[in-house]
Amino acid sequence: MKEPQGISGLKLNEPLLWEKGNKGRRGFSMPRRDVVPSPVDEGITGDGPDFPDLSEVDVVRHYTRLSQWNFGIDTGMYPLGSCTMKYNPKVNEREAALPGFTGAHPMLPIELSQGALELMYQLERYLAEITGMDAVTLQPTAGAHGELTGMLLIRAYHKSRGSSRSKIIVPDTAHGTNPASASLCGFNSVAVQSNEKGIISTEAVASIMDEDTAGIMITNPNTLGLFEENVREVAEIVHSKGGLVYGDGANMNAVMGIVQMGKIGFDVMHLNLHKTFSTPHGGGGPGSGPVCVKNILEPFLPVPRIIKEGGRYLLSNDLPESIGKLQAFYGNFGVMIKACSYIMSMGGEGLKRASQLAVLNANYIKENLKDSLHLPYDRPCMHECVFSDKLQEAEKVTTLDMAKRLMDYGFHPPTIYFPLVVHGAMMIEPTETESKEDIDHFIETLKTIVAEAKKDPDLLKRAPTRPKVRRLDETAAARKPCLAG
């Protein structure tokens, strides 16, 4: 085997912020005072927050050291299933940091904001084309926010037709956000089981779809990495009872330029710009979750809408049936710039190629590991593949142990214990930006770990040993929460 990527290097300890510094230090260039102090009513003043006083060097070292305890895509392969951890192009950061964008106040007269509006308008058109939908809102700020928007749209649609439906169908493979978003909208989610092939069957949907069901939420490809082959038929069943079809676009990276969801029965879907469209995830956000819809749902989209009139871009609030606003302004514009830059850099063929390579990488991993790890659904996969720890049961080695051992070898672990339909799931999504060499190295490493599991299971139980800390006591953290210092 190649020399492992994971080695132990010098890492520096770093105390908590408030354990550093000294009163009177400062890491901020205080603007010149050119006005006299004004009296303040004593009844309204407080003591000010108890923040530490630090120098600029203190702050820079603090966060530099902290950053060195982290693993990002720029560090190495990050095959976190369903999260699409692809490379985040650096030029996109440059564009989002342009002073005309970062300094833009959102409430200036629109004549002064034409560039931002034009960019957003174009991005809406690009996303409509990629999804085969008619209209787009960029306002939702994350995937779950997009789901909430989608559910509100479906609710508003039924309401406008004088009906209030109480149920929504959610497959058992769905992300947890799906039922949670539906429930925020007052819908009861009804689970539909996937069949022995790991996909939804028309019979299962037909047996529960009724006229009290507002629609169905489908992640396609689903979280097993499989294309929902019956999706057109399922959509027909749902439509025939007056329901709508929602698409969770978390896995859009598999099918750009290959499938347009709007053309195969979906009425509304969200995209995750921080997954498919290469914007960095930031250790948990900010994201952006635009929602794309067919014409029938356009009247209900959030306000304001961006419209183009005689070469000018306007913000229109004239949408009487709109569900309202989801964010204080227009969504996460800073994230939109990066996604728009990505699409403009890739072009249609580039996006298609990205999806093809994402699928090729995932299938290549699946084929090369299926003799070492149990593959519950042995079928061609899309952009991710799901294994389990069934073959390691005899040694009592779990998915968690293998995941932790991967860290020692310098890889971020895959998503584990999801989807829930696979016991001990290990969900691997390499994305298209990993080269063949890196993927070969990953495969070789997992095979080594599987061999270690047989020979020396304890090695895996003790893992990881190379990161800054070893396994942490999560039970104690939850039992006696210490959430602030």
Place this chain on the structure above:
Amino acid sequence: MRYLPHTEEDVSSMLQAVGAEDMDDLFSMIPVKCKMKDSLNLPAPLTEWELNAVMDGFSKSMAVSPAYKIFMGAGSYNHYIPESVSYLLGRSEFSTAYTPYQPEISQGTLQAMYEYQTLVTRLLGMEVANASMYDGASALAEALLMAARITKRKKVAISELIHPHYREVVRTYLEPGDYEIVELPRLENGRTDISDLASMDDLAAVAIQSPNFFGCIEDLQAAGETIHEGGALFIASFTEPLAYGLLKNPGCQGADIICGEGQSFGIPQSFGGPGLGMFACRMKHVRDMPGRLVGKTTDLDGKPGFVLTLATREQHIRREKAKSNICTNNSLCALASAMYMASVGGTGIRELSCLNYDKAEYLKRGLREAGFGIPFDSPTFNEFVVEFGNNFKDIYNKLIEQHIIAGLSLTPWYPELSGHYLLCVTETMDREDMDTLIKEVRS
């Protein structure tokens, strides 16, 4: 394409390994009737250099400081951001990581979030803060839903002096759940009128923003006492956290949940997003709180470390029974604000806060002396309302030509306040700029 590392040789050997003839073969499980027949109709790809030119063009068309003197806040504030903050935030170990699901290799993000939570509790005078929400508006909506869960009541009251956009977002979030929203009117002095509260005994929560949308500082202490008499929870909202460098924080005035927008702390305005939803509450309500929480614990060797905790509130565990559907939040923005709070420091934030107050007072005084009405006499922080009069629109437009934005007209949201403008002054505004504004509006 430079982001795609595969050579043609790589592709053919990998295709062979998976037993596919060509790329199309990889997609054979997709029914033909589901596949696109044509190519995507998108513009031809740009080189890096072409993209730069396009984006530079968009950027240049925008009106921004310092070329424009923008006396506008209203939920989006122009504050200086130290280069060190932008620089550190660009460290890709932070920016290119996912949510810290694997704590052993995410200690940087986790410790930074623990520190952020701590700094927010200290800023707001509260016991526990989460690791961020999307923005101030959605944070307020989630706070109201949280209060309804805790009190098992369905009626909420919100001040009409809460940012109008926040109130719109609240309506969107609460619309499906059969909630009743009452808007509290305002007093002559620019504060919320809480006198109606005494007659409402079935409220889940009352939300008040301070400084409010008119910039006026509310009497949170008095409001809190009245609110608690009726058994409701007191939600304090904010759009300008810098105010708490000078003013009493909402926590020491009895608020049960405090939520607002943290953009002022090291986050660019970026046309309104991404921002930062700050969210804090009492420890006794933590299990009803939405959003992620980082907690301190120890590893197998007894060394201190940090993990995501109390996840049983969250959607990935509880699915439809979760306290909120939030998953991705605004972590990197929270990190920016922590870096900012650390850079400015305890002593510095007091000074910076005073500077904002003093500059705003300077402009307020100047405009008053120039003969304009300051209609609300409650104390303010760095924003205040001026009555420029009904004929001001032309002067406003003329000033735009001179690259001056003389505040925000209140008419779209408060039609009765025609000719009233909301003005904002931060540390980025020089006395000279304010003198120019005073001179120009007078003429």
